[in-house]
Amino acid sequence: MNPYETIGLPKIINGAGKMTYLGSSAIEPDVIEKMGMAAQGYVDMELLKPKIGKLAAHLAGAEAGCVTACSAAGIVISVASVLTGGDMYKVEMLPDVNWIPNEIIIQKGHMVNFGANIAQAIRLTGAVVKEIGMVTGTKEYHLLGAINERTAAVVYVVSHHAVSNGMLSLEQVIKIAHEHNLPVIVDAAAETDLLYYAESGADYVVFSGHKAIGGPTSGLIIGSEERMHNCQIQDKGIARMMKVGKENIMGLYFALEQYSRRNEEQQVAGFEKIANELQRLLSDVKGITTRIKWDATRPIPRVQLILGENCKLTGKQMISELEGGNPSIRTRNHLVDEGIIQFDPRELKEDELPVIAKRIFEILD
Ligand SMILES: *Cc1c(COP(=O)(O)O)cnc(C)c1O
Numbered sequence: 001m002n003p004y005e006t007i008g009l010p011k012i013i014n015g016a017g018k019m020t021y022l023g024s025s026a027i028e029p030d031v032i033e034k035m036g037m038a039a040q041g042y043v044d045m046e047l048l049k050p051k052i053g054k055l056a057a058h059l060a061g062a063e064a065g066c067v068t069a070c071s072a073a074g075i076v077i078s079v080a081s082v083l084t085g086g087d088m089y090k091v092e093m094l095p096d097v098n099w100i101p102n103e104i105i106i107q108k109g110h111m112v113n114f115g116a117n118i119a120q121a122i123r124l125t126g127a128v129v130k131e132i133g134m135v136t137g138t139k140e141y142h143l144l145g146a147i148n149e150r151t152a153a154v155v156y157v158v159s160h161h162a163v164s165n166g167m168l169s170l171e172q173v174i175k176i177a178h179e180h181n182l183p184v185i186v187d188a189a190a191e192t193d194l195l196y197y198a199e200s201g202a203d204y205v206v207f208s209g210h211k212a213i214g215g216p217t218s219g220l221i222i223g224s225e226e227r228m229h230n231c232q233i234q235d236k237g238i239a240r241m242m243k244v245g246k247e248n249i250m251g252l253y254f255a256l257e258q259y260s261r262r263n264e265e266q267q268v269a270g271f272e273k274i275a276n277e278l279q280r281l282l283s284d285v286k287g288i289t290t291r292i293k294w295d296a297t298r299p300i301p302r303v304q305l306i307l308g309e310n311c312k313l314t315g316k317q318m319i320s321e322l323e324g325g326n327p328s329i330r331t332r333n334h335l336v337d338e339g340i341i342q343f344d345p346r347e348l349k350e351d352e353l354p355v356i357a358k359r360i361f362e363i364l365d
Pocket residue numbers: 020069070071072073114157158159161187188189190207208209218219
């Protein structure tokens with residue numbers, strides 16, 4: 001029996017994707033088994049964290065790494081490490097930053113809410129957020145003009161939450177930042193390619209352990225030995241309040257090991273099979289059309305339900321009907337204002353597809 005149902009919470013069919021608010025990923029049984037064993041023993045945590053940081057970073061093509069509680073914590077800790085360097089006095093002083101550099105530059109179109117406000121993650125360290133450009137676009141002169149002796153780093157967000165048009169590219173940001181000896185922190189929380197961002201020259205790359213990697217709730221920062229050391233020592237400061245447990249540290253590593261060995265073609269073929277089957281099951285529903293739409297940057301085919309003029313519900317009503325039933329069917333909703341509801345195949349199981357189709361027929365009949 002689903003343990004969440006035993007405490008009276010509705011069963012979820014997760015067509016939303018790897019969303020933190022739904023518990024992200026279903027963890028593979030052998031990863032769970034190893035995590036269980038890790039949970040039963042003792043380990044010197046001061047040795048464990050850098051050790052797994054390094055092993056995980058090697059799998060992600062970097063020199064060193066720092067395991068965190070999640071990506072949000074990874075952003076906080078990366079910013080903290082930029083502010084403090086290796087100075088333990090400064091580590092303990094945060095968030096009272098009475099020194100410079102203390103400003104973090106971010107493009108306005110990257111000021112996202114990923115469930116919490118990214119500016120708050122930056123401000124939590126005591127840093128000052130300096131937004132550049134407009135939501136309609138950022139130019140190189142915006143970045144160049146904002147850089148001064150107070151500038152500590154640039155944060156760059158890779159996400160469907162961010163504005164995609166008119167922003168400076170990662171390559172532009174890295175080039176300009178590095179010309180001014182400034183590090184670039186990339187929030188790549190949900191990205192599938194673990195190698196690309198570090199290869200591009202980003203100084204800190206932050207991933208969620210529980211999204212693409214499919215592990216337990218956790219995060220990973222990768223970068224140079226020195227920078228990751230400066231992240232690690234935040235455990236004696238503000239990162240103490242963002243602790244990650246031994247079993248999740250190990251779980252992240254086991255999941256990452258599996259992830260890096262995966263056959264991506266086979267995995268994507270599995271997603272396509274789910275998406276095609278759901279599309280087939282929905283082919284006769286009145287008032288909607290369907291199509292498969294691939295993610296802009298990742299190999300994920302999603303089924304889009306496009307609500308027609310004569311559909312008797314609005315997108316928001318449709319979502320609420322799907323959510324309100326038992327099981328509660330969750331969808332990917334950021335295009336709902338355009339009348340599009342999406343099903344992400346990654347966390348859907350084959351036997352859930354007829355349940356979804358039946359419900360949609362019932363709702364629209
Ligand atoms: C999910 C997400 C986060 C937050 O990740 P957590 O690991 O849940 O803290 C941050 N940034 C982006 C772009 C995300 O997609």
